[in-house]
Amino acid sequence: MAVNVSEPAGDDRPRSSLLYDPVFRSIIYQVLTAIIFVALIWWFWNNTLENLRRANIASGFGFLNGRAGFDVGQSLIAYTSDSTYLRALYVGFLNTLLVAFTGIVTATIIGFIVGIGRLSHNWLIAKVSQVYVEVFRNIPPLLVIFFWYKGVLAVLPQPRDSIHLPLSVFLNNRGLAFPRPIWGDGAGAIPVAFLVGIVAAILVTKWASARQARTGQPFPSGWTGFGLILGLPILTFLALGSPLSFDYPVAGKFNLSGGSVVGPEFVSLYLALSFYTAAFIAEIVRSGIRSVPKGQTEAAFALGLQSGVTTRKVVVPQALRIIIPPLTSQYLNLTKNSSLAIAIGFSDLVAVGGTILNQSGRAVEIVAIWMAIYLSISLATSLFMNWFNAKMALVER
Amino acid sequence: MSKKLLSAIIGTALLGLTAHTASATTLESVKAKGFLQCGVNSGLAGFGFPDASGNWSGFDVDYCRAVAAAIFGDPTKVKFTPTTAKERFPALQSGEIDMLARNTTWTISRDTALGFLFRAVNYYDGQGFMVRKSLNVKSALELSGAAVCVQSGTTTELNLADYFKSHNLQYNPVVFEKIEEVNSAYDSGRCDVYTTDQSGLYAVRLTLSKPDDHIILPEIISKEPLGPAVRQGDPQWFNIVSWTHYALVTAEDFGITKANVDEMLKSSNPDIKRFLGEEKDQHIGKDLGLDEKWAYNIIKAVGNYGEVFERNLGSGSQLKIARGLNQLWSKGGLQYAPPIR
Numbered sequence: 083m084a085v086n087v088s089e090p091a092g093d094d095r096p097r098s099s100l101l102y103d104p105v106f107r108s109i110i111y112q113v114l115t116a117i118i119f120v121a122l123i124w125w126f127w128n129n130t131l132e133n134l135r136r137a138n139i140a141s142g143f144g145f146l147n148g149r150a151g152f153d154v155g156q157s158l159i160a161y162t163s164d165s166t167y168l169r170a171l172y173v174g175f176l177n178t179l180l181v182a183f184t185g186i187v188t189a190t191i192i193g194f195i196v197g198i199g200r201l202s203h204n205w206l207i208a209k210v211s212q213v214y215v216e217v218f219r220n221i222p223p224l225l226v227i228f229f230w231y232k233g234v235l236a237v238l239p240q241p242r243d244s245i246h247l248p249l250s251v252f253l254n255n256r257g258l259a260f261p262r263p264i265w266g267d268g269a270g271a272i273p274v275a276f277l278v279g280i281v282a283a284i285l286v287t288k289w290a291s292a293r294q295a296r297t298g299q300p301f302p303s304g305w306t307g308f309g310l311i312l313g314l315p316i317l318t319f320l321a322l323g324s325p326l327s328f329d330y331p332v333a334g335k336f337n338l339s340g341g342s343v344v345g346p347e348f349v350s351l352y353l354a355l356s357f358y359t360a361a362f363i364a365e366i367v368r369s370g371i372r373s374v375p376k377g378q379t380e381a382a383f384a385l386g387l388q389s390g391v392t393t394r395k396v397v398v399p400q401a402l403r404i405i406i407p408p409l410t411s412q413y414l415n416l417t418k419n420s421s422l423a424i425a426i427g428f429s430d431l432v433a434v435g436g437t438i439l440n441q442s443g444r445a446v447e448i449v450a451i452w453m454a455i456y457l458s459i460s461l462a463t464s465l466f467m468n469w470f471n472a473k474m475a476l477v478e479r
Numbered sequence: 480m481s482k483k484l485l486s487a488i489i490g491t492a493l494l495g496l497t498a499h500t501a502s503a504t505t506l507e508s509v510k511a512k513g514f515l516q517c518g519v520n521s522g523l524a525g526f527g528f529p530d531a532s533g534n535w536s537g538f539d540v541d542y543c544r545a546v547a548a549a550i551f552g553d554p555t556k557v558k559f560t561p562t563t564a565k566e567r568f569p570a571l572q573s574g575e576i577d578m579l580a581r582n583t584t585w586t587i588s589r590d591t592a593l594g595f596l597f598r599a600v601n602y603y604d605g606q607g608f609m610v611r612k613s614l615n616v617k618s619a620l621e622l623s624g625a626a627v628c629v630q631s632g633t634t635t636e637l638n639l640a641d642y643f644k645s646h647n648l649q650y651n652p653v654v655f656e657k658i659e660e661v662n663s664a665y666d667s668g669r670c671d672v673y674t675t676d677q678s679g680l681y682a683v684r685l686t687l688s689k690p691d692d693h694i695i696l697p698e699i700i701s702k703e704p705l706g707p708a709v710r711q712g713d714p715q716w717f718n719i720v721s722w723t724h725y726a727l728v729t730a731e732d733f734g735i736t737k738a739n740v741d742e743m744l745k746s747s748n749p750d751i752k753r754f755l756g757e758e759k760d761q762h763i764g765k766d767l768g769l770d771e772k773w774a775y776n777i778i779k780a781v782g783n784y785g786e787v788f789e790r791n792l793g794s795g796s797q798l799k800i801a802r803g804l805n806q807l808w809s810k811g812g813l814q815y816a817p818p819i820r
Contacts, residue, residue: 139593140592335623336626336671437565443572
């Protein structure tokens, strides 16, 4: 490529060719890429519509307002066969969120315990943790799900021979039945008290750290906050005169009736995803803690900090910076793995969507909805974790 | 360079947008690839299931073989695609399979919104319930509060919801995608009731660990006309698939069997001569896009409708299902073929 550099500045002759101008060329390439991209999308879209039309297959999203006509086993919201397809999808979406959220929380807790356990000086704890990690991360998640569903939960007794646990809790092969709380008058004040407790705890923490920065006096803000968050709702509950009664499960003709039931499908999916993902989180936690140089701990000890404070204020904040980015990937993996629910009949987004796909024949639309929803959940998780990561990142003063 | 590139891009884009390939008919493409790709059940005894060595057998499987025999004169020129209830429609819509013979119910929405065509009903079925004898249930109306195992994406699932709703009964659906999963869930006691088409219940009962512990309740809660389906837009192919069924029924009507079909070639009955392609200068087969021997080839390969039924579902099978509605019209059933002339 010949670049003309010999021309003096201020020359009013046109340049030999605009094509050789790097700025112009880079703009052209960007525009071309954009055009190709848009044309490709348009082509896919158009081709799909055309093919559907030629095959006489109805298309469009209008069907979502039609009557679903089928029932769903587990639902967090009111749903009957008279509800719309959209509502059915919403039921599946909430079930996916439920299993993803509870799974993430549990996997994180187990993962941190096992990860720290692997670093333990106690030989037994370290080895047990290691075996846990090696076993669970080397088995495909689907098999872990089957293990829980067919190996553990399916061998529970029939409803008539339920295992009777304390507090009217029953365990059988239809799930775990427990008394359903029925809140009385004025019970709405309890969540309000809970929120007030959270706000008060945040304020106390801020005040305590400001005071410590000013005077050097520490304040047990963690315990105070804990007491506020738990204590305020309990006090409110007692002050209202305990407005709570229970709907107890009782033996019916086929199943237990009354109370709330958590089905074995949810339980096995939740346990399997938690245990599976926890193995990966444990390794992330271990590598994160290992990455903090020993000198940091020694320096903290030299400054006279106690062991607990050293861990909380020196080691963990530095380890978290290493832990959070890969942790995000594991959270996303868990969310996506929840679609394995279909193998055991848990009504998650994919299972319900699949039923709708088949009943209405709108394959393209349903697949598009699936992709859009999983993408949204994953992006939301990523955004939150990026925010958390930025908060935890090294702040230079 | 960039001019070339640009024109190439625009050219490709325009080509992609405007050129909708003029596809060959299904018959041409089946003949070109040398075999029929047939969607069948992934594992329902009597209708479509593979044995230990991978050989398929069943009522629907024989329909695939019959169509292959009509086209190629050879019932082995067929490949089977096992499908779940959910996979079957996209498989047919996308062209992955040439026809679907998978105990599938003919409904109006499948003929319209889904873009399929049904015509021949090879099995008149109805939805029923199966329970454990130990529950002492005598009627479906006593099932309130039960956990019901059902396969997702079926008409069964919809009928179930409607039936329980209209009778004010409560139930807890336990829904699986694959029939094998439904079977194992019911067998392990995850649910009290198994519901599907009654023929399916008889087939499933055989596969349970203790078949004699289960009874099929008397109620039939729906009409389930099962039959082969094809994509819309190819009337010739639609004719071949549906007239294969009518040929099977007609053969039973005429008393033509797999054993006596060669003898029947010498028949003096003009109807039978025409049916077997022995009439002078006839063009029934040609008009269908096939050989004049198409019906002969079908019967030679799989026998007549009665033989296919008895071999897979009736007295010749473990299922021992009575002909019932699937008896010939002349014997009090519903199986009736339009004249082949």
